[in-house]
Amino acid sequence: MSANAIEIRNLRKTYRGRRGEPAKEALKGVDLNIPAGSVFGLLGPNGAGKSTLINILAGLVIKTAGKVDIWGFDQDVNPRQSRAAIGVMPQELNLDPFFTPREALEVQAGLYGVPKSQRRSDEILALVGLEDKAEAYARTLSGGMRRRLLLAKALVHHPQVLVLDEPTAGVDIELRQMLWENVRRLNAEGMTIILTTHYLEEAEQMCDEIAIIDHGALVARDSTANLLARLDTRTMIISPEEPVAAPPAAEGIEVTARPDGALAMTYHAGRTSAEAVLAAVRDAGIRIRDVRTEQADLQDVFLDLTRSR
Numbered sequence: 084m085s086a087n088a089i090e091i092r093n094l095r096k097t098y099r100g101r102r103g104e105p106a107k108e109a110l111k112g113v114d115l116n117i118p119a120g121s122v123f124g125l126l127g128p129n130g131a132g133k134s135t136l137i138n139i140l141a142g143l144v145i146k147t148a149g150k151v152d153i154w155g156f157d158q159d160v161n162p163r164q165s166r167a168a169i170g171v172m173p174q175e176l177n178l179d180p181f182f183t184p185r186e187a188l189e190v191q192a193g194l195y196g197v198p199k200s201q202r203r204s205d206e207i208l209a210l211v212g213l214e215d216k217a218e219a220y221a222r223t224l225s226g227g228m229r230r231r232l233l234l235a236k237a238l239v240h241h242p243q244v245l246v247l248d249e250p251t252a253g254v255d256i257e258l259r260q261m262l263w264e265n266v267r268r269l270n271a272e273g274m275t276i277i278l279t280t281h282y283l284e285e286a287e288q289m290c291d292e293i294a295i296i297d298h299g300a301l302v303a304r305d306s307t308a309n310l311l312a313r314l315d316t317r318t319m320i321i322s323p324e325e326p327v328a329a330p331p332a333a334e335g336i337e338v339t340a341r342p343d344g345a346l347a348m349t350y351h352a353g354r355t356s357a358e359a360v361l362a363a364v365r366d367a368g369i370r371i372r373d374v375r376t377e378q379a380d381l382q383d384v385f386l387d388l389t390r391s392r
């Protein structure tokens with residue numbers, strides 16, 4: 084096993100066009116390594132290709148070209164081993180309505196060839212907080228409980244890599260906390276976690292490393308800290324005492340007037356000091372009523388990388 088849980092080389096997927104529509108190139112040659120033991124975020128705007136990539140990892144979508152290794156097993160050479168190394172919690176609540184949670188886990192374990200002696204259905208149900216519902220029919224479970232069951236199903240074969248596709252979209256706070264507690268616990272036990280999320284704040288908090296894809300191509304791949312540091316822009320918001328006639332001008336500072344009359348002064352903290360920004364304001368004869376600063380967050384990094392494309 085290398086230090087990477089997943090190694091992806093030149094991964095391509097072109098969907099055939101349906102009913103006269105043109106073919107769709109959803110992945111355009113993606114190279115990506117996901118370190119073992121990390122919590123890895125896969126981000127991108129709608130239609131970027133995240134689900135396609137995850138579904139290829141899960142063995143649900145057949146790639147057009149490229150190489151995918153999961154836990155050291157090439158998907159094409161060792162399909163069974165590579166599939167056994169990964170568990171996927173899908174976005175859709177696709178559950179058989181006639182199975183109870185315990186039955187659903189047993190069936191899933193059977194599909195993955197987990198011997199009866201190694202099955203831990205009750206333990207996994209307890210982990211996701213469904214022990215009381217072990218004998219309830221899936222159709223009687225709430226949306227939140229179904230999600231818990233999907234997570235449980237993804238864990239039955241003890242995968243080394245767990246993929247969570249938009250796990251917290253539209254879920255309540257309690258379930259969100261349960262999910263993140265479990266992610267932290269499983270990761271602490273050594274499981275590699277890959278997640279997609281639309282909540283960038285969540286990615287910022289949870290992920291050690293992040294890849295951003297857009298239009299089927301990788302546009303960034305770095306530690307969360309480095310990605311955030313990449314944008315060292317700050318914006319100082321100056322509320323003037325009286326309306327500003329001539330905005331300040333200084334090298335390295337971009338000034339825009341906000342509708343409420345405030346001046347947004349954007350600068351690179353590495354090159355321009357806050358003092359220089361304030362001096363430019365005073366030099367323009369502007370009296371300052373209030374000052375605050377805005378820092379870049381993952382949302383800014385994300386927009387910066389995906390907007391221009």
Ligand SMILES: Nc1ncnc2c1ncn2[C@@H]1O[C@H](COP(=O)(O)OP(=O)(O)OP(=O)(O)O)[C@@H](O)[C@H]1O
Nearest residue numbers: 098099107109127128129130131132133134135136
């Ligand atoms: N089965 C399919 N047939 C044809 N085109 C598809 C198919 N599945 C996805 N696509 C197209 O491929 C592109 C990538 O889709 P994908 O679902 O992977 O994006 P995504 O990043 O997961 O988006 P979202 O966050 O909205 O789920 C999109 O343009 C989508 O319309």
